[in-house]
Amino acid sequence: MDTRPALFGKTLEELRTIAAGLGQKPYVGAQLAKGLYQRRVASFDEMTDLSLALRRRLEDEFTVGLTAPSKVDASVDGTKKYLFPAAGKFVEAAFIPDAERSTLCLSSQVGCKMGCLFCMTGKQGFQAHLSVNEILNQVRSLPEGPQLTNVVYMGMGEPLDNLENTLNSLEILTADWGLGFGVQRVTVSSIGLLPALETFFSRSRVRFALSLHNPFEDERRQLLPVQNVHALSDVLAFLRTAQKTDARRLSIEYIAFAGVNDTPRHVKELVRILHGIKIRVNLIRFHPIPGTPLAGSNEAALVAMRDSLNEKGIPTTIRRSRGQDIYAACGLLSTKALLKPVVQDF
Amino acid sequence: MAQPLRPVDVTRVETAGPDAWTLYWKRDFSFHAGQVVALSLTADGPQRLYSLATGENESEAGVLFNLAPDGWLTPRLQVVCAGQTLFVSEPFGSFVGTPGPAVWVANGTGVAPFLSMVRSGQTADKTLVQGARTRSDFYGQELLAGKLGASYIRCASADTGEGLHAGRLTTFLGRPWPADTPFYVCGSAAMVVEARDILIRQGVPFKSILSEVYF
Numbered sequence: 383m384d385t386r387p388a389l390f391g392k393t394l395e396e397l398r399t400i401a402a403g404l405g406q407k408p409y410v411g412a413q414l415a416k417g418l419y420q421r422r423v424a425s426f427d428e429m430t431d432l433s434l435a436l437r438r439r440l441e442d443e444f445t446v447g448l449t450a451p452s453k454v455d456a457s458v459d460g461t462k463k464y465l466f467p468a469a470g471k472f473v474e475a476a477f478i479p480d481a482e483r484s485t486l487c488l489s490s491q492v493g494c495k496m497g498c499l500f501c502m503t504g505k506q507g508f509q510a511h512l513s514v515n516e517i518l519n520q521v522r523s524l525p526e527g528p529q530l531t532n533v534v535y536m537g538m539g540e541p542l543d544n545l546e547n548t549l550n551s552l553e554i555l556t557a558d559w560g561l562g563f564g565v566q567r568v569t570v571s572s573i574g575l576l577p578a579l580e581t582f583f584s585r586s587r588v589r590f591a592l593s594l595h596n597p598f599e600d601e602r603r604q605l606l607p608v609q610n611v612h613a614l615s616d617v618l619a620f621l622r623t624a625q626k627t628d629a630r631r632l633s634i635e636y637i638a639f640a641g642v643n644d645t646p647r648h649v650k651e652l653v654r655i656l657h658g659i660k661i662r663v664n665l666i667r668f669h670p671i672p673g674t675p676l677a678g679s680n681e682a683a684l685v686a687m688r689d690s691l692n693e694k695g696i697p698t699t700i701r702r703s704r705g706q707d708i709y710a711a712c713g714l715l716s717t718k719a720l721l722k723p724v725v726q727d728f
Numbered sequence: 729m730a731q732p733l734r735p736v737d738v739t740r741v742e743t744a745g746p747d748a749w750t751l752y753w754k755r756d757f758s759f760h761a762g763q764v765v766a767l768s769l770t771a772d773g774p775q776r777l778y779s780l781a782t783g784e785n786e787s788e789a790g791v792l793f794n795l796a797p798d799g800w801l802t803p804r805l806q807v808v809c810a811g812q813t814l815f816v817s818e819p820f821g822s823f824v825g826t827p828g829p830a831v832w833v834a835n836g837t838g839v840a841p842f843l844s845m846v847r848s849g850q851t852a853d854k855t856l857v858q859g860a861r862t863r864s865d866f867y868g869q870e871l872l873a874g875k876l877g878a879s880y881i882r883c884a885s886a887d888t889g890e891g892l893h894a895g896r897l898t899t900f901l902g903r904p905w906p907a908d909t910p911f912y913v914c915g916s917a918a919m920v921v922e923a924r925d926i927l928i929r930q931g932v933p934f935k936s937i938l939s940e941v942y943f
Contacts, residue, residue, distance in 0.1 A: 497924075497939055499924070504917065507916070508917050577730040577775060580730060611940075613822070673928070675933070676934075
């Protein structure tokens with residue numbers, strides 16, 4: 383097993399520290415960043431702006447740290463679902479090409495701790511946080527990587543539960559010295575972990591999407607256990623306050639479940655609780671998961687919700703389903719791929 | 729937002745099991761059994777949430793924790809002694825008990841909110857199904873057995889003997905349950921998700937299952 387640390391996934395500051403530790407000038411850190419993130423080298427030998435001696439030393443003490451996907455499933459609609467080895471398991475990344483953009487939906491954890499009723503990833507339990515290297519490797523080692531225009535943190539895991547690694551990955555993803563994605567091209571989605579959300583807003587400028595799924599707090603906690611400790615009203619109060627000084631785009635993720643959260647009563651309450659926040663709503667069709675007690679809303683209910691919300695001044699769209707023939711809902715593929723679930727004593 | 733914290737002095741530390749302890753401090757607030765507090769070692773340090781494990785009317789408040797060797801906080805909490813200062817928030821959260829019958833399901837320190845409910849006198853028509861590996865891992869078992877009697881079920885996955893139901897908690901749950909019984913499930917994500925799936929398969933409506941995941 384290779385125990386050499388990976389350099390891909392290090393911030394500029396960390397690369398400068400490493401360079402200094404090797405007796406190099408600080409600008410060598412910037413040269414490393416340029417090679418790793420802009421020139422997209424796969425080996426130290428390709429870093430020809432470094433001396434041969436330094437390249438040899440880097441080879442002895444570090445790896446670049448790229449890991450190819452171990453499996454890919456392609457949908458008839460062009461969506462591709464990649465399985466990446468990470469933390470001894472697998473994580474999923476979905477490449478979603480569209481007319482004007484190509485989006486990568488990446489994972490931030492193996493499994494998840496949040497236990498949302500509608501989520502397949504949660505059925506794995508929590509396995510591990512992804513390192514910065516493992517998060518960004520999904521971008522860098524994606525065969526379609528150079529085509530990517532957008533990145534969304536909406537795959538497996540709760541990004542704000544892996545806060546430091548998420549923030550460092552965002553820094554590298556959006557920095558001029560890094561992978562160079564504009565902050566308007568990156569969205570982090572979360573169920574709303576409040577102290578972490580505050581830190582996220584103070585340290586990153588990328589877009590934010592709140593997984594809301596039910597405007598009534600008593601009903602929301604039947605779907606999202608986190609509601610018991612991080613109340614939706616507190617999360618929205620934070621967003622309302624943050625928006626006074628923060629211009630980033632905010633959106634709501636709302637999976638529509640038949641008879642559970644798609645009625646006129648829910649629309650009315652959504653309008654009420656979102657009052658005063660400039661925010662758009664994405665209505666999402668539910669990809670059924672095995673054993674779920676939930677069913678997705680029908681087209682008529684989705685359209686009625688969308689139209690009602692738009693009439694009330696909340697920009698709302700219905701997200702087009704992609705990759706349904708390849709288990710594109712996050713967690714489905716990797717849960718199937720887990721050879722043996724970890725049996726815990728309880 | 730991060731919860732505002734205030735200093736409290738630890739009054740005592742009680743061993744609750746192998747690698748598990750309850751930290752107590754003088755209670756000067758009111759709360760509902762099942763609520764949590766944010767806890768930190770310093771006024772502005774990293775916060776973690778813990779369910780209060782003590783009763784609504786007891787003079788002390790306390791939290792139950794077990795050692796997570798890779799965790800940041802619990803290895804430090806493990807060495808806290810009486811007289812030391814911790815920083816805690818006001819209680820908050822909505823995983824609170826209701827009058828009437830209910831089945832409580834817990835593993836690990838997930839038993840804390842139910843300990844609080846029992847210590848607050850909420851025992852009528854309640855059944856607690858607690859899962860653990862061995863007999864010594866059932867935190868609070870003496871109190872729970874005394875207060876709940878036959879309605880206290882201990883499922884031991886790696887132990888047998890008097891008073892223990894041999895097997896995993898989730899195996900025990902795979903039986904018919906009255907459809908109108910509310911379930912309160914608290915513990916690790918893996919247990920909560922598996923227990924919830926089993927109950928739903930047994931015909932319990934998902935709206936009757938309230939979960940709290942420790943993360």
